[in-house]
Amino acid sequence: MASYIGRRKFLATLGGAGAAWPLAARAQQPAMPVVGFINPRSAEGSAQYAAAFRKGLAETGYVEGQNVTVEYHWLEGQYDRLPSLIADLVRRRVAVIAAGNTATVLAAKAATSTIPLVFQVGEDPVKIGLVSSLSRPGGNATGINFFSSEIVAKRLGLLHELVPKAVRIAVLVNPASAPAAEAVLRDIPSAARAIGLQIVVLKASASREIEATFATLVHERADALFVASDGFFASRRVQFATLATHYRIPAAYGTREFPEVGGLMSYGTDNADRFRQAGVMSGQILKGANPADLPVQQSTKFEFVINLQTAKTLGLEVSNALQLLADEVIE
Numbered sequence: 001m002a003s004y005i006g007r008r009k010f011l012a013t014l015g016g017a018g019a020a021w022p023l024a025a026r027a028q029q030p031a032m033p034v035v036g037f038i039n040p041r042s043a044e045g046s047a048q049y050a051a052a053f054r055k056g057l058a059e060t061g062y063v064e065g066q067n068v069t070v071e072y073h074w075l076e077g078q079y080d081r082l083p084s085l086i087a088d089l090v091r092r093r094v095a096v097i098a099a100g101n102t103a104t105v106l107a108a109k110a111a112t113s114t115i116p117l118v119f120q121v122g123e124d125p126v127k128i129g130l131v132s133s134l135s136r137p138g139g140n141a142t143g144i145n146f147f148s149s150e151i152v153a154k155r156l157g158l159l160h161e162l163v164p165k166a167v168r169i170a171v172l173v174n175p176a177s178a179p180a181a182e183a184v185l186r187d188i189p190s191a192a193r194a195i196g197l198q199i200v201v202l203k204a205s206a207s208r209e210i211e212a213t214f215a216t217l218v219h220e221r222a223d224a225l226f227v228a229s230d231g232f233f234a235s236r237r238v239q240f241a242t243l244a245t246h247y248r249i250p251a252a253y254g255t256r257e258f259p260e261v262g263g264l265m266s267y268g269t270d271n272a273d274r275f276r277q278a279g280v281m282s283g284q285i286l287k288g289a290n291p292a293d294l295p296v297q298q299s300t301k302f303e304f305v306i307n308l309q310t311a312k313t314l315g316l317e318v319s320n321a322l323q324l325l326a327d328e329v330i331e
Contacts, residue, residue, distance in 0.1 A: 033286055034069045036089040038082075038108075039100035040177065040231025043074040045257065052272040053098065056279020062286055075104075077205065077232025079176045082107045090115060096282045099143075101231060102179035105130060109141055116291045117141040118281045120274055122148025122229065123183045125296055134296040142291040144277050146269040146299035148183050148229075151254070153191035155267040158304060159224055159252040160195050161322055162265060162311070166223035166250065168198045172213055174230040176205040184228040210236055214243045222249070229254030229268055237261050241310075250314055259307040259330055264314065270301035303327045 037053065039046065050072060054064050062068040071094070075081055082104065089097055090112045098118045099105035105119035109130060117140055125131045125145055132138035134145070160166065171188055173181035185201060192199045200220050204210045210233075217225060227233055227240065234257055241262035244251045253259070254268040277297055285291055307330040311318050323329050 032067060032069045033095035034071060034092070035282055035286075036071050036073065036094045036097045037100075038073045038075065038085065038097065038104050040075045040077060040079070040104065041100070042076040042235035043072070045235070045237075046074065048272055049275045052275035053279040053282075056276040056281075057283045059276075059280050060283025060287060062283045068286065075231070076235060077174070077176065077230075079103055083111075086111045096285050098278055098282050101177065102128065102183075103177045105141065105143070106179060113140055115140065116285045117143070118278050118285065118291075119143035120146065120278055122146050122151065123179060128179060131296060134298075136293065137296060138292050140291055142294045142296055143281060144274050144297045144299060146274060148180070148187065151229075151268055151302070152184055152187045153194075154302075155252050155254070156188065156191050156197070156226060157195060158265065158267050158322075159226060159250070160197065162252075162306070162318065163224050163250045163316060166197070168200060168221060168223050169226055170200045170202050170213075170217050170220060170222035170224070171226045171228065172202045172204060172233075173228040174205050174232055175203045176232070177230055180230060181228065188226070205232065207236060207239065210239055211243065214247045214249065217249055218247060225249050225251040227251055227253050227258075234258075237263065245310065245313060248314055250316065256303055256305045256328070259305045259310070262310055263307060264310045264316075265304070265306045267304045268302065269299045270303050273301045274299055305330065 057068060064070050073085055086108050096116045096118060097108050099108050100120055102121045102123055105117055108117050119130060119141060120143055126133060130141050173184050175181055189199060200222055202213050202216055204213050234255055237258045238261050245262060250264050253263050253266040255271055256266050258266050284294060304326045305328045306318060306326045308318060
């Protein structure tokens, strides 16, 4: 009897252990890698960019919620949130930080030399100290460069073609995003001189300052407005379109989101494509690629969009040649 009871206890113990083993095995399985996605825009109206980033991840075999977690942080232009946000990501040792612009990645670069960073910047990443070279970045950062200086000159030229009588152009930058603002202010004077334009520099980093900008435009007798590419400005695109129409100011923007809501025109990189590229590079790093050896990609897709209805409202005639040059004409 004793041996029978001992055997029964043994089997019961074995069964309990057998039930516990899978639990232990599951407990030892590594958690899904976390990608910290930071962007200066607002979440509202940015769903397509998050989707493009997820598409890029999927191209490398990573599906959100299945084998990767993406934490979305939309700054809404509040760059003062960066230090605490990045400190938290670094403390938790996320697998990748996908930084949406220069200010974001420079802050991340200053906070960590080990966590891989995937950036999207318009400035030369070598000149601003993000990488050693485009082909061999050499540190913990790599990403996408979308040629800010070339875009600035091209967009200013297209604005001049659209508003040929314009001579005095106001240039609006966001001082809270200092690296991007400085790049525009560095590049635009020579582009303006080349086509005989005068430049007036204006600054705004809050909604009320954008409102004040248009009153200043009237006072400064500006003929048109050049809005620097900026995530915060993109989040205020409806405000820009409404004010530009109210004050009858022709304005040129950096992304198609502006003419889609009534802005006059835009010229810039295809944002959805570069977010997808950032997703691909993040996925490659998750699979084991070293950012030090992962070449910086350069944008190859650019878009010129005109809102024809807005042009008519402003009394502008858009030539057939310019319409044919556009990637999209919104009727």
